[in-house]
Amino acid sequence: MQFNGLAWLFLGVPTSSSLLYKEEFEKMKEKAPENFRLDFAVSREQTNEKGEKMYIQTRMAQYAEELWELLKKDNTFVYMCGLKGMEKGIDEIMVSLAAKDGIDWMEYKRQLKKSEQWNVEVY
Template sequence: MYCIVLYCCAQFNGLAWLFLGVPTSSSLLYKEEFEKMKEKAPENFRLDFAVSREQTNAKGEKMYIQTRMAEYAEELWELLKKDNTYVYMCGLKGMEKGIDEILVPLATKEGN
């Protein structure tokens, strides 16, 4: 399982955004619990799954976390620019390369 959580806090009136990646949907841990959290507080909790062996993007590519995140690249970049945004990543070594491929062009465009 691979996950990335973006967490914007302000006495937690902010946003926690979980990107959760697994090979198959049967590997999704706590799916029901996460969906209940999203249902209870949709303005504070976002949830996106990336199921690599079952989902594809518009180009027909496997759906990895970086593929799912690319769908929200501009929105993620805006969150990352905020001082109160925290990012927690866990997963296989090497997954950060895919994340860099999404975010580095956005940072470069702004001169960062």
């Protein structure tokens, strides 16, 4: 069966030499640009426009509005794994976006977890 959805990978590492499967992911993006998006966050080598280190949540903040629109769909699934601090940063982004729509992010996130659309494995 042909995949018609969108898979969007945010991959964060301290240095670009730590990027695993970079070439493979880039080939996937090249083959199916409408179905696979790829964003790297390299904390010791990249900064955002404010000069802040580029962590996962910093990179995601650049796409915050688009990500929020996706999260409002019932066919969006999030799989987050990595360092625990990342989750707090992502919550901080989503709180204000959800509030614009009159939604309490933490409650909404609980609903996403209950429907198995928000899956987190952090340590």
